[in-house]
Amino acid sequence: MVTIKDVASAAGVSATTVSNVIHGYHSRVSKETADKILAVIEEMGYIPNMSARSLVSRSSHVIAMINHLPSDASGDLILDPFYLRAIAQIETSMRESGYYLMLRTCNTRRDLVTFLQNWNADGLFVTGAIGEEFSEALAGSDRPVVLIDSPLRNENLSYVLQDDYQGGVLAARHLLEHGHTQLGYAVTTVQGQNMFPERLRGFREELARAGHPLDEKRIFTCCSRSLASSLSLVDPVEAAITEGMTALGVCSDQLALLIMSQLQKRGYSLPAQLSMIGFGDLPQGILTTPELSTIHYDIEAKAVQAVSCMSKMLSGEQTELAQIILPVTVVDRGSVARL
Amino acid sequence: MVTIKDVASAAGVSATTVSNVIHGYHSRVSKETADKILAVIEEMGYIPNMSARSLVSRSSHVIAMINHLPSDASGDLILDPFYLRAIAQIETSMRESGYYLMLRTCNTRRDLVTFLQNWNADGLFVTGAIGEEFSEALAGSDRPVVLIDSPLRNENLSYVLQDDYQGGVLAARHLLEHGHTQLGYAVTTVQGQNMFPERLRGFREELARAGHPLDEKRIFTCCSRSLASSLSLVDPVEAAITEGMTALGVCSDQLALLIMSQLQKRGYSLPAQLSMIGFGDLPQGILTTPELSTIHYDIEAKAVQAVSCMSKMLSGEQTELAQIILPVTVVDRGSVARL
DNA sequence: TTGTAAGCGTTATCAG
DNA sequence: CTGATAACGCTTACAA
Numbered sequence: 001m002v003t004i005k006d007v008a009s010a011a012g013v014s015a016t017t018v019s020n021v022i023h024g025y026h027s028r029v030s031k032e033t034a035d036k037i038l039a040v041i042e043e044m045g046y047i048p049n050m051s052a053r054s055l056v057s058r059s060s061h062v063i064a065m066i067n068h069l070p071s072d073a074s075g076d077l078i079l080d081p082f083y084l085r086a087i088a089q090i091e092t093s094m095r096e097s098g099y100y101l102m103l104r105t106c107n108t109r110r111d112l113v114t115f116l117q118n119w120n121a122d123g124l125f126v127t128g129a130i131g132e133e134f135s136e137a138l139a140g141s142d143r144p145v146v147l148i149d150s151p152l153r154n155e156n157l158s159y160v161l162q163d164d165y166q167g168g169v170l171a172a173r174h175l176l177e178h179g180h181t182q183l184g185y186a187v188t189t190v191q192g193q194n195m196f197p198e199r200l201r202g203f204r205e206e207l208a209r210a211g212h213p214l215d216e217k218r219i220f221t222c223c224s225r226s227l228a229s230s231l232s233l234v235d236p237v238e239a240a241i242t243e244g245m246t247a248l249g250v251c252s253d254q255l256a257l258l259i260m261s262q263l264q265k266r267g268y269s270l271p272a273q274l275s276m277i278g279f280g281d282l283p284q285g286i287l288t289t290p291e292l293s294t295i296h297y298d299i300e301a302k303a304v305q306a307v308s309c310m311s312k313m314l315s316g317e318q319t320e321l322a323q324i325i326l327p328v329t330v331v332d333r334g335s336v337a338r339l
Numbered sequence: 340m341v342t343i344k345d346v347a348s349a350a351g352v353s354a355t356t357v358s359n360v361i362h363g364y365h366s367r368v369s370k371e372t373a374d375k376i377l378a379v380i381e382e383m384g385y386i387p388n389m390s391a392r393s394l395v396s397r398s399s400h401v402i403a404m405i406n407h408l409p410s411d412a413s414g415d416l417i418l419d420p421f422y423l424r425a426i427a428q429i430e431t432s433m434r435e436s437g438y439y440l441m442l443r444t445c446n447t448r449r450d451l452v453t454f455l456q457n458w459n460a461d462g463l464f465v466t467g468a469i470g471e472e473f474s475e476a477l478a479g480s481d482r483p484v485v486l487i488d489s490p491l492r493n494e495n496l497s498y499v500l501q502d503d504y505q506g507g508v509l510a511a512r513h514l515l516e517h518g519h520t521q522l523g524y525a526v527t528t529v530q531g532q533n534m535f536p537e538r539l540r541g542f543r544e545e546l547a548r549a550g551h552p553l554d555e556k557r558i559f560t561c562c563s564r565s566l567a568s569s570l571s572l573v574d575p576v577e578a579a580i581t582e583g584m585t586a587l588g589v590c591s592d593q594l595a596l597l598i599m600s601q602l603q604k605r606g607y608s609l610p611a612q613l614s615m616i617g618f619g620d621l622p623q624g625i626l627t628t629p630e631l632s633t634i635h636y637d638i639e640a641k642a643v644q645a646v647s648c649m650s651k652m653l654s655g656e657q658t659e660l661a662q663i664i665l666p667v668t669v670v671d672r673g674s675v676a677r678l
Numbered sequence: 679t680t681g682t683a684a685g686c687g688t689t690a691t692c693a694g
Numbered sequence: 695c696t697g698a699t700a701a702c703g704c705t706t707a708c709a710a
Contacts, residue, residue, distance in 0.1 A: 001456070003703055014681045019705060030679060047456040051399065052703035055390040056686045084423040091442050100458070103430050103440045117340070117386040119439070227622050261626035283566050284623075287600035342687055353697045358689060369695060391687035395702045 002046045011040040022048065050100070054120060063099045063310070064121040065090060068106055068128035068192075080225075081254075081282065082299055083127065086148065089303035090125060090310075097311060099123075109133045116141055123310050126150070129192020144313035146306050146322075151194030158313070158322045160306045162297035164195050167328040168202020171249045171277045171295055174330050176210055179339030180247035180275060183207060184218035184240055186233055186259060187251040188225055196251040199279055199295075203249045218245060222255075230255055234262040241274055246339065253278035253285050253294055260288060260335070271337035281331055291333035297326045341385045350379040361387065389439070393459060402438045402649070403460040404429060407445055407467035407531075419564075420593075420621065421638055422466065425487065428642035429464060429649075436650060438462075448476045455480055462649050465489070468531020483652035485645050485661075490533030497652070497661045499645045501636035503534050506667040507541020510588045510616045510634055513669050515549050518678030519586035519614060522546060523557035523579050525572055525598060526590040527564055535590040538618055538634075542588045557584060561594075569594055573601040580613055585678065592617035592624050592633055599627060599674070610676035620670055630672035636665045 004022075008015040013033060020028045021037045029037075040046075054060035065087065091101045099122065106112040112134065115121075123144040130138075130150050138145045139156040147159035175183055187200050204214045220236050222229040237248065237259060250256035256278030264270060271290055278285065278294040285292035305324050312318035343361075347354040352372060359367045360376045368376075379385075393399035404426065430440045441458065445451040451473065454460075462483040469477075469489050477484045478495040486498035514522055526539050543553045559575050561568040576587065576598060589595035595617030603609060610629055617624065617633040624631035644663050651657035 001703090004705095005703080015704075016682080016706080017680060020680090023705090028679070033679080047453050049394070049459070049703055050457045051390045051394040051459065052686090053705080054686095055388070055394055055688085055703080056705045058686095060390065081420075081423075084420075087426075087442065091444060095444060101442045103426065103442055105430060105434060114386050118389045120388070120390065227625075258626060261628070265628055286566075287597060289600070289604055340687090343689095344687080354688080355690085355697060356695085359696090362689090367695065372695085388687050391702090392689075393702095394687080394704090395689045397702095 001049075002044045004046070004048070007037065007040050007044060007046045010044060011037045013037065058120070059122055060120040061099050062102050062119050062121045063090075063094045063123045063125070064102045064104055064115065064119070065125045066104050066106055066112065066115070066127070068112075068126065068130050068134055082149075082280075082302070085299060086125075086127075086303045086306065089300075090307055093307040093311065097314070099314075106134075109137045112137050116143075123314055125306060125310065129190075129194075130154075131192065144310055146310050146313075148302075148306055149195055151192060153323065156321070158309055158324075160302055160309065160322075160324045160326070161195070162302065162326040163328050164198035165202040167279055167295040167297070168199040168204070168249070169206040170202075170328060170330050171199070171279065172203045172206035172210070174277055174293070174332070175247045175249065175275060175336060176207070176212065178247075178275065178336050180336075181212045182244050182246045183212065183214060183249065184220060184237070184245050184247070185214060185249045185251070186220040186222075186237065186255055188222055188230070188255055190224065199249075199251050220248075225254070227258075230258050231262065234259060234266075237274075238263065238266065238268075241268070245274070247275035247336065248277075250276060250278050253280040253282040253292060256292055256294070256335075257282075257284060257288060260292065271335050275336040277330075277336055285333065288335075290335045293333045293335045294331050295328050296331045297328045302326055340388075341383045343385070343387070346376065346379050346383060346385045349383060350376045352376060397459070398461055399459040400438050401441050401458050401460045402429075402433045402462045402464070403441045403443055403454065403458070404464045405443050405445055405451065405454070405466070407451075407465065407469050407473055421488075421619075421641070424638060425464075425466075425642045425645070428639075429646055432646040432650065436653070438653075445473075448472050451476050455482075462653055464645060464649065468529070468533075470531065483649055485649050485652075487641075487645055488534055490531060492662065495660070497648055497663075499641055499648065499661075499663045499665070500534070501641065501665040502667050503537035504541040506618055506634040506636070507538040507543070507588070508545040509541075509667060509669050510538075510618065511542045511545035511549070513616055513632070513671070514586045514588065514614060514675060515546070515551065517586075517614065517675050519675075520551045521583050521585045522551065522553060522588065523559060523576065523584045523586070524553060524588040524590070525559040525561075525576065525594055527561055527569070527594055529563065538588075538590050559587075564593070566597075569597050570601065573598060573605075576613075577602065577605065577607075580607070584613070586614035586616075586675065589615060589617050592619040592621040592631060595631055595633070595674075596621075596623060596627060599631065610674050614675040616669075616675055624672065627674075629674045632672045632674045633670050634667050635670045636667045641665055 004015050004018050008018045021034045125146050127148045135154045145157050149161050150159050185203050187196050207214045220233045222233050256276050278292050281294045281296035309322040343354050343357050347357045360373045464485050466487045474493045484496050488500050489498050524542050526535050546553045559572045561572050595615050617631050620633045620635040648661040
């Protein structure tokens with residue numbers, strides 16, 4: 001391994017000077033020696049050791065992507081398709097800014113604190129079901145933190161998410177506008193997650209405002225994103241159709257597509273016998289017949305915003321918190337019939 | 340920040356002793372002092388600094404998941420659904436063994452070498468389009484390396500992948516057994532990737548052996564996993580149907596499901612007018628009508644094997660290379676009609 | 679513009 | 695069993 005000292009002695013200068021060159025402190029070293037040192041670095045193949053660097057400077061150049069899973073929850077959340085896109089986006093951007101991405105699941109506050117001290121991460125993206133205790137620990141760290149899809153909107157932390165409540169509202173409104181009044185809602189409950197419940201809340205409250213309160217019996221719940229659990233919703237939904245339900249809001253496109261396909265398998269004609277609207281605007285939504293109407297938000301923008309927010313905080317360019325709520329819109333693709 | 344020295348002085352011992360306690364070297368320290376030190380550690384909330392640790396010991400406790408993208412390729416590969424599951428699996432297992440997972444995209448060999456030296460990673464999982472040059476650099480490092488879905492089977496490296504060639508063979512055989520002789524194959528070409536071409540190769544060679552060589556005009560190619568690119572396959576496939584093609588092998592379930600849905604949208608009745616068989620056995624395959632027949636391999640096992648292989652090498656328990664090729668099987672779900 | 683020296687937090691060596 | 699002491703590779707006052 002080539003160290004900075006090796007370079008220094010090979011170039012006939014001190015380690016300090018080499019260090020200064022590496023960090024581009026042009027004012028502290030003559031162009032002449034700088035060029036020479038650069039040449040030696042290239043020739044010897046010197047590559048700095050990040051451990052040594054982060055030990056002495058207070059910056060580790062590590063950005064962590066923390067996924068909080070409350071104790072016994074399965075790795076469910078991490079299987080969200082958005083998550084992978086976010087990781088890709090974050091890794092790319094952070095890498096281009098000279099950072100390294102660490103992925104870490106933390107079950108407890110203690111895990112988090114330990115991890116933070118272990119590596120002295122420069123910044124944190126945090127996803128998952130963050131509770132009070134956890135967010136408190138985050139706020140307590142002096143590092144930039146960006147919450148992604150956080151269930152709680154902590155005033156001391158930056159966050160990025162879509163307007164789930166409004167999405168629920170728009171979904172309800174869309175169905176109402178098409179003449180539906182016998183409505184239901186299908187929702188996946190993921191422990192500690194607030195995203196889906198918010199969508200339901202928007203849906204429910206908008207219906208109440210419109211004078212068509214949601215019948216609690218027509219809220220169809222499954223307890224995980226697994227196929228088996230999702231499939232268990234189909235029977236109750238079918239029963240509700242028989243009893244007059246004409247339209248269904250669904251908390252995610254994934255679930256909507258699943259219900260749709262199962263109903264069609266059972267011989268239902270859609271949207272004639274049931275109108276549906278999803279949430280998230282997955283690409284698969286245009287593959288079905290009918291195509292899936294849904295609530296759209298810019299998934300790419302979400303990752304971009306998170307990254308740009310982090311970058312600004314890291315560079316010190318921005319100190320105030322960024323609390324970004326992405327707008328949602330209805331995409332009408334034909335899975336909602338006009339009554 | 341509480342350091343090991345702080346603990347030492349608080350406990351009235353030397354830093355060395357504290358270190359010994361932390362590492363569980365029971366033989367080198369009396370139970371009495373050990374207990375006392377443990378108590379102090381707990382009380383003061385001491386948490387070791389990994390940078391310092393990896394600087395002095397030769398182990399960083401960092402495991403890197405390297406994704407190699409050849410220069411201009413888009414982040415396509417990382418969007419493979421398997422990738423996320425692999426990450427989740429790897430992060431969990433490695434964490435339980437006391438390691439930290441870093442995610443890193445490397446475009447060039449140089450990127451890789453730099454990264455390796457930067458962090459002195461203890462082990463490497465590598466995905467993506469690895470060429471000779473890249474794999475040589477990997478073999479040159481003294482750290483355990485596990486290639487996942489590597490296009491080349493480097494004799495000096497461990498790898499895990501499914502039997503893509505045999506999958507192609509089985510797909511061809513399945514179609515032949517159902518009486519089809521007018522066959523085609525749809526394949527996504529991802530730069531530097533060998534997985535899909537291998538599937539095609541197996542398909543093609545099996546057909547040749549059976550005396551029904553694949554008409555090169557019936558190989559339908561698209562150049563990325565993007566929706567737009569995939570959709571461009573549908574027209575040619577439709578044309579081929581008109582000209583007598585009765586069955587289609589497809590390199591992935593994703594693509595198969597897309598083609599299936601588009602043909603159905605255009606009024607084709609499946610599998611009556613076209614039989615199809617995919618590859619990968621995605622959960623979505625059971626949502627369609629007909630359900631998608633496919634080539635199955637155990638995606639979970641793939642990640643598990645990769646992890647277990649890495650663990651063994653890290654613990655020194657195993658020094659020989661593990662070169663694992665997962666078996667594939669046909670899953671008959673009804674998207675292949677009997678002629 | 680350059681160099682010296684101290685020290686970041688930890689582990690390893692070796693002597694007591 | 696325990697403890698000095700010297701590294702590990704690098705940055706950063708401060709001195710020249």
